[in-house]
Amino acid sequence: MADGALVEIADLTLSYAGVPALRSVTFDVGRGRVTGIVGESGSGKSTLGAAILRLLPPAARVSAGRILFDGRDLLSLSQREMRALRGARISFVSQDPLRALMPTLTIGRQMTEIQFRRGDGARRKRLRAAEMLDRVGVPNPEQRLRAYPHELSGGQRQRVSIAMAMMMQPDLLIADEPTTALDATLEAQIIALLRELQDEAGCAMLFVTHDLGLLPELCDEVVVMESGEVRESGPVERVLTEPVSDYTRMLVRCDPARVGQKTRRLPTRSGNPDVGDVPWLGPPERILRHDPPMLVVEGLDVTFRRRSWLRGALGAQSDFIVQAVKGASFSVAHGETVAIVGESGSGKTTIARSVLALQEPDRGSIGIGGVEVVGRSPRELRPVRRRVAMMFQDPIGSLSPRFTVGSLVTEPMLIHGIPVPDREREAMRLLDLVGLDARFAERYPHELSGGEARRVGVARALSSSPELLVADEPTAGLDLSIQGELLNLLAEIQEQMGLAILIITHNLAVVRHISDRTIVMYRGEFVEEGSTEALFRNPRHEYTRMLLSASRHLQSAARAPADRGNEGAERPLPDP
Amino acid sequence: MNATVKTATVPAPSRDAAWRRLMRDPMGLFGFVIVSALAASALFAHVIAPHDPNAIDIANRFALPSGDHFLGTDQLGRDVFSRTLYGGRIALIVALVSTGSAAAIGLVIGLVAAYGPRAVDNAIVLVLDTMRCYPTIIFALAVGPLFGAGLGTVIAIMVVTTFPFYGRIVRTQTLALKKAEFVLSAQSSGASAARLVFLHMLPNIIGPLLILASMDIPIVIAAEAGLSFLGVGVKPPTPSWGIILDEGYRSVQHTSWLVVAAGIPLVLSTLGFTFLGEALRDTFDPKLGRRF
């Protein structure tokens, strides 16, 4: 029994309500080995994990193939036999830590209930739970056992999920994008923790991800998937350095983190001959440093408060105040790209919204082309708003659902009374500018893909011929191959129109290539600011170094086991 | 005027397909048929009705169904079938006018609450929450007699007791939409408040509101019948279903047929409207709950 692979998947073919999701998938997971499954959205990578656990949605039908686990075909087992394996020999960690735990039961209760197979007493089970929490780096385990999931941060909840999965001492751990919802510094910690626990327990792991950068960190083998089919599989190093299939080659090429030198254009699905050939040579000519700069923000303070007089009157907890931005000052020159980088909750989006006068600051001034924005009425703001455009995070959600694409992209012109002889033709021109076919003009937002909706967002932003474009997480939710296309489009448009761009993002790999200057934000404050090259090469603030190392060491192909150390443990973040 | 305004009012693109789906759903089809039949019979009651609904014929009272009187006659010898047809008019008028006005008032109040200053919002919410404490029937019993029975009173009571629900829903929906990225996006490109509200928000509020209102219609029909039954609704001898039911109930010692006959149109029409409303909801907006 002990020889052979732990999991052998052969010819697995599966469909959801008639739509194929997996086609003849074949690969093995070796005992004690970590196999990564990588693919873009819709590749079927998550379906695979669910198929092994036989926890597929009811609409799923397996039409062919086998899933051998330790020699037994899981597809032929009864529900009862299958249940005996779940949580005992196979465990599972899911993607979104905020939804992974039962909201109505304490952590302790959940951790003891899953030990229902063990004959120990309740105290022994609780003790084991506390030990396990301690092991995954959750501080004060005893106290945490009494907490409800919503009382823990996202990172801690993911640690709890991992603790629960590993406490069962499984032979196989299936981790479905366990770090996708986490910030970069947390991601690095969780990956290190997984590697450590896997080493210790000697179990096999199936690690599902969209992020090539994580593969060398964690995996021995990798399986590359695209639209339900395996494109390539093999040892991680070989696949990443000498990919055989075109698809893998494209994936590897498109990862901005793998483009060593700073470059203005990112590689795309269709290839990009310029990559690497156009090295970065100091501040480009498009930046015009005349006075006043395009955008000047000074001493910006923003606080959020929630006040309910009724609850207040009845003695409920008093106002809750969060200072989102503390004393932010920066400027963006004409034609310049500035990036504000930070993790979730750092206040970066609040800055973007203040610049667009969607959020009233408590203090500070915001000047756009020399015109003060703070404290202006909507009517007074209108001419300023013509000069600034914003792209919001959600590509589809930022398009009004009952408007056609054609009317969406031309709406700003209408608002600003820009004379347009022929709206239809104007819509075509804008769509053409962002590389969309004229047929899109008649579509509605919900009929677009994420990438298409993003392009429509760009077209709409350009429609009033702005001088400043504020882009909030422009790459959020886009696959790598589409990310590059979008960013190249922005760069092109910037060169053509001399736009100033303020990018708000958490994506360091992208920032490095496209921005001229970078500002690092942490807990509402700017901790470091400088030219992107200098900042990446020589970070001064401790938090910047942490951010960079979190994303950088995910790229290094191999790491000595020595520096795995106790990186998995909760590490206090520095004060700003 | 221009393309933007046109497209904003153009139905959602998939409406034709949704309509076909609705008609394929047996419950939806059933509801649609009943509601159409009800509407047609109410509209053409004066043509279809074989007798004057108020023509008294004491000699022929409590007659059982026959070729001349499909549903028999009541305690005064009036033709129950004709009265039922005219009763459908009353039911439909009350249902449509009161749900329509309640939804319209709720829409305006909800928008004002969501868009107005904090104090106005708080005041409106408090009033709406207080109004919700009066269930229709109880409120009608307390206030109805003061205004006197009649169609106007019934409609007024219905509106007063149901508009707070619409107001609440519109307010919540508007507050959510105010923070929606597509609204912020329009705002950041300089759109006026009127443009934001009428072109970007309203089309996304009215759809769900109409579906909720359609699901409320059977409740209002039932309530009107109930009020008339209690004597605080429509005044006799107006042929309302509630009045027919009340009269049938009073003469139940003589014949139980009358009260059974009076119930049939009520059961059928509430079933029809509920089925249609549920099917509409399932087709257009499956995430929507009911109003309370």
Added chain:
Amino acid sequence: MLAFALRRSLLGLLVVLLAVTTLYCLVHAAPGNPIDILLGPRGSPAMKAALEARLGLDQPLPVQILKFLGSLLEGELGIDIKSRRPVADLVLERLPKTIALLIASLFVAAAFGIPLGCFAATHRGSAADRVVGVASVSVISIPPVIIAIYGLLLFAAWLKWLPAVGAGERGDMADQLNHLILPTLAVALNWIGYVARLVRASMLEILNEDYIRNARAFGLGEWKVVYRYALRIAVSPTVTVLGIGVGYMLGSAIFAEIVFARPGIGKLIYDALLVRNYPVIMGSVLASTVILVVATTVSDILNALIDPRIREGQES
């Protein structure tokens, strides 16, 4: 938890005060004021003035409201104009009958609606699911007055299975329960359908949640996952709806009490209405408002017990 319950109860109290005051103003600002209705067309101005003075209606409205609220605090609901008995006594006498009917209806709505909805959700798409679906939608909006009358004709008059009128012999528990069955059916039938729909919808949503799949991935038994984990959360909207639903049930209870001649609050209101006995009407309506506010408060507190997130004021 205690703090939440206290806060919620205070809010409930505030809403009762507001509701009562508004109602008082509304009734006294209406075109036909209670005195005119009480005296009828033959009342002379002198009689009217005397009655107004006796009821304190000649004073300015704010004073009236304060006096009215003050007397409420002392448990006074006024004097019945016909029988000269305190309204509070009348109401308290009838209240237990109505509350028994409401509790029975809540119980029946939950006891039938929740399992039906749960069953439909776990057998989604099956024939049984469709049957439950059609049946529950069908009963949602049948007017309760029709259910009461048809029930009376079918089970009491025709089949003679159940008693037709009254609330049963005092002290005879079985007889009282027997008399409760038909009125409860009339009040609860809509709600069985409604609760079943609601539970089915929220169960389907919850069963799709990651934490439910994760619980299954730990090998927990299906029964435990569905009934101990999912249902506990899925039942929360039902608790809210039943809390608000008590108001509607009170309305339905009036019909049930009239049709089955059951001496509860609804019957009290109806009888008072026939003779325009306004103090009794106001007193009973106030009592019903209090019942409703208590019900919503209790349902909110129950929900906070079910879901810890609600306790801390987070929206669930």
